[in-house]
Amino acid sequence: MPVFSAPPPPLREIIAQFDLRADKSLGQHFLLEPGLLGRIAAAAGELAGLNVVEIGPGPGGLTRALLETGAAHVTAIEFDPRAVAAISALAALTPRLTVIQADAMRADIPALVPAPRAIVANLPYNIGTPLLVRWLQQAAEYRSMTLMFQLEVAERICAAPDTSAYGRISVLSQWLCDVAMQMRIPAGAFAPPPKVESALVRLVPKPAQPARRELKAMERLTAAAFGQRRKMLRGALKSLGGTELLAAAGIDPQRRAETLSVVEFEMLMRAMLAREAG
Structure with missing residues (x-):
């Protein structure tokens, strides 16, 4: 046709x-x-x-x-x-x-x-x-x-x-x-x-998509991490928990944002949500 x-x-x-x-x-x-x-x-x-x-x-x-x-x-x-x-x-x-x-x-x-x-x-x-x-x-x-x-x-x-x-x-x-x-x-x-x-x-x-709160948390996390990409993560993420947050996710605070894999960012996001939930 x-x-x-x-x-x-x-x-x-x-x-x-x-x-x-x-x-x-x-x-x-x-x-x-x-x-x-x-x-x-x-x-x-x-x-x-x-x-x-x-x-x-x-x-x-x-x-x-x-x-x-x-x-x-x-x-x-x-x-x-x-x-x-x-x-x-x-x-x-x-x-x-x-x-x-x-x-x-x-x-x-x-x-x-x-x-x-x-x-x-x-x-x-x-x-x-x-x-x-x-x-x-x-x-x-x-x-x-x-x-x-x-x-x-x-x-x-x-x-x-x-x-x-x-x-x-x-x-x-x-x-x-x-x-x-x-x-x-x-x-x-x-x-x-x-x-x-x-x-x-x-x-x-991907077949499994994150919940809205997870998406919003990842947006906040990546905005902070890459907003000051020359800084070590302990400084770039200071407003979100800094060294304590990174320790909870098992990530070296001296690393910079561009060295983290997507999986590591997800680990950080989940640690951030857990921290905020108290």
């Missing part, structure tokens, strides 16, 4: 028709090459039967690739009225695409899109990290999240302990999800080309 009731126009025609010149203030960089867009959709894994959410579809190149998969439905969330018009024209050609004009930073995706759901998106650079943090807080709501970031952010998400890229977003992402970098995308693949390379990261939420 055809994906569309009629062939959609080429992406460059869509850009011209709806005056979709990339807006720097919205962090827009469009992907137009069908082969690459198909590989990105494939990198999201098995989408059959899932309700896929796309953020910032722009002219709809990735949207088309996602509709070519076995996804049950695609919901495109877009802030830019020009792109909303462009994607709405595409939605008129298929019942499997819904367009929602909204700010992704405020959109309650689980309330808008029924389960089972996955996110696949070429994220605007200026809000990529805040969006990820928001979605990690509700990770149990998603089967997977396959997200395009600028390379530096992608490397931080996937970083190992004892590396310069390892930080708070590394710990939170890897504690809640199985994380893998799928591919690097050169700047020249985008229109207009950004000043940096990009990378696609796939995050699959």
Whole structure:
């Protein structure tokens, strides 16, 4: 069965028709090459039967690739009225695409899109990290999240302990999800080309997710530990219990945050909750 009731126009025609010149203030960089867009959709894994959410579809190149998969439905969330018009024209050609004009930073995706759901998106650079943090807080709501970031952010998400890229977003992402970098995308693949390379990261939420109080405790712990990452942990964590907290978790107080594994951060978090419970 055809994906569309009629062939959609080429992406460059869509850009011209709806005056979709990339807006720097919205962090827009469009992907137009069908082969690459198909590989990105494939990198999201098995989408059959899932309700896929796309953020910032722009002219709809990735949207088309996602509709070519076995996804049950695609919901495109877009802030830019020009792109909303462009994607709405595409939605008129298929019942499997819904367009929602909204700010992704405020959109309650689980309330808008029924389960089972996955996110696949070429994220605007200026809000990529805040969006990820928001979605990690509700990770149990998603089967997977396959997200395009600028390379530096992608490397931080996937970083190992004892590396310069390892930080708070590394710990939170890897504690809640199985994380893998799928591919690097050169700047020249985008229109207009950004000043940096990009990378696609796939995050699959772990079956057992923490309780809300555990998540909040881990957020506080990692904020304190990496907020003063040059300090030894006994100093960086002073407000949370310092040396006594570290001793309870069996961690050397002279270590620094970037040397701790995700498992050790979880040990610290549990010791902190036990300490606060009295």
